Amino acid sequence: MAPIFADRKSLLNFIVREGNGIKGLADSSISRVPDEFVQPPHERIDKLEMKRHHIPPPIDLYQLDGPNHDQTVEALTEAAENVGLFQVVNHGVPTQLLERLKDTAHPFFNQPTEKKVIYLKEVSSNTFVEYASSFAPEKEEVFEWSDHLKMTYGGDAEALKYWPEECREVALDYLNTANKMVRRILEVLLIKLGVTLYDETADAYIVSKTVTMNFYPKCSNPELTVGIGRHSDIGTLTVLLQDEVGGLYVKVEDEKEGHWVEIPPIPGALVINIGDTLEILSNGRYKSVEHRVGTTNTKTRVSIPFLVRPQLTDRIGPLHQVVERDGVANYREVIFYEYMKNKFEKGHVGKTIDFAKITAT
Numbered sequence: 243m244a245p246i247f248a249d250r251k252s253l254l255n256f257i258v259r260e261g262n263g264i265k266g267l268a269d270s271s272i273s274r275v276p277d278e279f280v281q282p283p284h285e286r287i288d289k290l291e292m293k294r295h296h297i298p299p300p301i302d303l304y305q306l307d308g309p310n311h312d313q314t315v316e317a318l319t320e321a322a323e324n325v326g327l328f329q330v331v332n333h334g335v336p337t338q339l340l341e342r343l344k345d346t347a348h349p350f351f352n353q354p355t356e357k358k359v360i361y362l363k364e365v366s367s368n369t370f371v372e373y374a375s376s377f378a379p380e381k382e383e384v385f386e387w388s389d390h391l392k393m394t395y396g397g398d399a400e401a402l403k404y405w406p407e408e409c410r411e412v413a414l415d416y417l418n419t420a421n422k423m424v425r426r427i428l429e430v431l432l433i434k435l436g437v438t439l440y441d442e443t444a445d446a447y448i449v450s451k452t453v454t455m456n457f458y459p460k461c462s463n464p465e466l467t468v469g470i471g472r473h474s475d476i477g478t479l480t481v482l483l484q485d486e487v488g489g490l491y492v493k494v495e496d497e498k499e500g501h502w503v504e505i506p507p508i509p510g511a512l513v514i515n516i517g518d519t520l521e522i523l524s525n526g527r528y529k530s531v532e533h534r535v536g537t538t539n540t541k542t543r544v545s546i547p548f549l550v551r552p553q554l555t556d557r558i559g560p561l562h563q564v565v566e567r568d569g570v571a572n573y574r575e576v577i578f579y580e581y582m583k584n585k586f587e588k589g590h591v592g593k594t595i596d597f598a599k600i601t602a603t
């Protein structure tokens with residue numbers, strides 16, 4: 243029988259405190275999502291509206307090392323400037339590894355609740371792993387239809403010791419191979435800004451690394467819900483592996499309010515997002531991308547982002563050489579931790595870069 247939740251608190255207890263997650267709710271034979279998941283009309287995803295827009299083809303990173311180097315750099319910078327997101331192929335992360343990664347996400351979330359609750363923030367002293375549901379369920383008005391397993395990197399040895407046994411090796415392989423690609427893309431984008439690049443310049447912006455597994459169970463009301471609400475990533479770059487189900491939407495800016503475009507899954511490809519940190523460093527030349535995820539009643543979806551960021555205590559501001567060239571700083575310097583705190587307090591309400599933006603008075 244489907245569980246009955248007397249109020250928001252008992253729903254929250256079931257999902258978050260008892261750790262049943264959205265998966266537990268989806269498995270409980272509810273025929274309609276609880277009201278707490280119903281998005282206001284302006285946040286719902288109109289799939290018919292999306293289909294009309296053109297998506298640029300994926301960028302072949304192998305070409306960076308050949309005669310088409312300059313065109314490939316151009317394609318990367320153009321996408322970073324105009325959309326803030328692109329797909330890449332021949333990226334150096336083996337397809338077999340990507341398949342294994344997707345395959346390990348399902349068994350982790352399909353385990354009985356008691357196997358997952360040990361990674362709840364409230365229960366565990368293991369700071370390298372966190373199992374959670376929605377984005378900020380204690381704060382947000384409407385819940386999101388997704389569970390997450392966040393694995394924070396503190397070195398290979400720590401990953402192999404503390405990350406869940408079911409996925410530690412494959413997630414660590416993904417992190418280490420995807421990291422090489424991310425560094426290469428960042429180098430290309432920074433050099434294009436006219437920045438003199440020392441090894442430590444690029445490394446400093448990708449020093450903190452996280453692999454997250456997102457799990458979106460089948461949902462009886464996809465027209466009313468979101469898997470993850472509108473946001474941009476706050477770090478430098480994000481690499482995203484999505485499975486074949488689809489449901490990732492990005493906002494492409496135009497003269498009006500911008501329009502939403504679906505990013506279709508391409509077998510073997512990875513999605514790269516520009517994060518707020520890179521927008522700030524580039525003084526606004528590269529744009530972080532607002533994105534969100536829909537739900538579906540046909541299949542469970544998984545996605546696996548690898549996020550790179552500066553350290554929490556780092557000061558982030560437009561790079562000096564870029565400001566000299568532009569003649570003006572469009573963002574103030576912020577401590578990364580404060581930037582992050584602001585975003586977490588606001589929840590998924592779109593881009594929060596105004597926190598650092600200098601607006602003309």
Ligand SMILES: O=C(O)CCC(=O)C(=O)O
Nearest residue numbers: 456470484490535545547
């Ligand atoms: O699942 C996706 O496609 C995107 C995930 C995402 O936006 C996130 O984890 O912040």
